[in-house]
Amino acid sequence: MAGRQRHRLLLENAEQLVLVCGRREPYLRRDGAAGLGVLRAASLVGWLYQSCGPGRCLVDAHTHPVWAGDRVHEFAMKLAGASYMEIHQAGGGIHFTVEHTRKATEDELFTAFQQRLGRMLRAGSTLVECKSGYGLNLETELKMLRVIERARKSMDIGISSTYCGAHAVPKGKTATEATDDIINNHLPKLKELKLSGEINVNNIDVFCEKGVFDVESTRRILEAGKDIGLQINFHGDELHPMKSAELGAELGARAISHLEEVSDEGIVAMARAKCAAVLLPTTAYMLRLKQPQARKMLEEGVIVALGSDFNPNAYCFSMPMVMHLACVNMKMSMNEALAAATINAAYALGKSDTHGSLEVGKQGDLLIINSSRWEHLIYQFGGHEALINYVIVKGKVIYENDRRI
Ligand SMILES: N=CN[C@@H](CCC(=O)O)C(=O)O
Ligand SMILES: [Zn+2]
Secondary structure: OOOOOOOEEEEEEEEEEEEEOOOOOOOOOHHHHHOOEEEEEEEEEEEOOOOOOOOOOEEEOOEOOOOOOOOHHHHHHHHOOOOHHHHHHOOOOHHHHHHHHHHOOHHHHHHHHHHHHHHHHHOOEEEEEEEOOOOOOHHHHHHHHHHHHHHHHHOOOEEEEEEEEEOOOOOOOOHHHHHHHHHHHHHHHHHHHHHOOOOOOOEEEEEEOOOOEOHHHHHHHHHHHHHOOOEEEEEEOOOOOOOHHHHHHHHOOOEEEEOOOOOHHHHHHHHHHOOEEEEOHHHHHHOOOOOOOHHHHHHHOOOEEEOOOEOOOOOOOOHHHHHHHHHHHHOOOHHHHHHHOOHHHHHHOOOOOOOOOOOOOOOOOEEEEOOOOOOHHHHOOOOHHHHEEEEEEOOEEEEEOOOOO
């Protein structure tokens, strides 16, 4: 322990202590989630770097938090009837954000990102996946990834970083040209920066969608990313059925997000491949899409995780809100939603050995809420600001709520 800072945590007489798992399970399928470990009238002592690590933290498995430019006007357009793809094809949506993000300085992006991470943390997330993808050219993609790396090194919140250079086809290029650019220029540079320790990217992502990257381009990019050691974690089957789930299962993807339009065969393939389904209730709600078939996925044995999808289209930082939407709109039980926002979200990021449950040997991340039953965090939608008393990361209190009631 010499030279290390030691944080001691003592929590006495909690009415409930939600462990999530108790036997170092890497994920919980439907039946496992039904029996979440809950201790009553419990106390807990934790020492960072020692054997007992407290942690029912929330994990956000999908966010786009580094960008510049305001898209509130597009929300108004969507309310007036425009579809996501109509706005995208007219040069708005991701393209609008790319234009502004390219112009922003690294410091400007970092300041906005830091504030967004702070809001996620105050809503209870202690591990968050963060994507690039509003640069599309190498220069701006690297700028975004440097910003993510800077936050990883300077902030308490945990970060899993994702290279998403194939988030859209940049203006002036065809999808094939963009694919070649990524494979021949972007990925070799990422490999070099990883080796030198400058930028340590964890996952590779592609927006596999009609009019964006088709299945063949997606396959080429994901395989090239896997070859340089990145975990495959991509957007698929969102607006059109693309057979993205089948592709992901074949390539050994760790996770696929969205899946509103997944096929029955895709669901079975994902269950077999232990490829997590990251469902994003905010997007389906915002864009009035058909809901992903969470119940069918759970019944077929898919590992279901949740993410906020925070981005300029779906402006939501809160995993408690996401769990609420998953329960009401996707018909998940509260236990399933909690498993999906903790251990399964950690699994989707390849981090369930250290995050996602309150177990001996794991990192000490923990939320303390001001309520007799944990379910209030889901039930009181939009109420997490008053409910969350403390957010603890690695055994250290990093947020104390002075506005609680
Ligand atoms: N679908 C693709 N990407 C994002 C939206 C990004 C944006 O509109 O800026 C999503 O996951 O919802
Ligand atoms: Zn996304």
